[in-house]
Amino acid sequence: MxxxxxxxxxxxxxxxxxxxxxxxxxxxxxxxxxxxxxxxxxxxxxETVDERRERLARYLESVRGTLDLGGRTTDEYMEWIRGPRDDFDPR
Missing domain, CATH: 2.10.260 (Pemi-like Protein 1; Chain: D)
Structure with missing residues (x-):
């Protein structure tokens, strides 16, 4: 340029x-x-705070459903990307 x-x-x-x-x-x-x-x-x-929130809400709605979790639940997906938690005892 x-x-x-x-x-x-x-x-x-x-x-x-x-x-x-x-x-x-x-x-x-x-x-x-x-x-x-x-x-x-x-x-x-x-932009006002409300305008930014509205713009964010429109963006989030536009990308809804575009992430493929591979059939996993949200918790299963989070464990898959982060690995198992050593500090959590699921008794």
């Missing part, structure tokens, strides 16, 4: 589409660890 004489850059279309950035959108560039730059939409920064 090249910076113009005016300090402008073009955000690639796939990124604009993914982030919902269009004409008139407000964006910020955030420095991370001294050199990496992150692009964030201003409206994400100014």
């Amino acid at each position: 090249r910076v113009t004489e005016k300090g402008q850059v073009t955000i690639p279309k796939p990124i604009r589409d993914k982030l919902g950035i269009g004409p008139g959108s407000e964006v910020d560039f955030v420095e991370r660890e001294g050199s990496v730059v992150e692009l964030v939409r201003n409206d994400e920064v100014s």
Whole structure:
């Protein structure tokens, strides 16, 4: 990506589409660890707690049922990925 004489850059279309950035959108560039730059939409920064919760709820609903547990229950799956608990006595 090249910076113009005016300090402008073009955000690639796939990124604009993914982030919902269009004409008139407000964006910020955030420095991370001294050199990496992150692009964030201003409206994400100014979201209320309720708006963030609603956005999270929509995302969680969109991915519901996409994890294949291989026929295991949640507890069986957790033990499978973590291994058996040595500190638990199931008497």
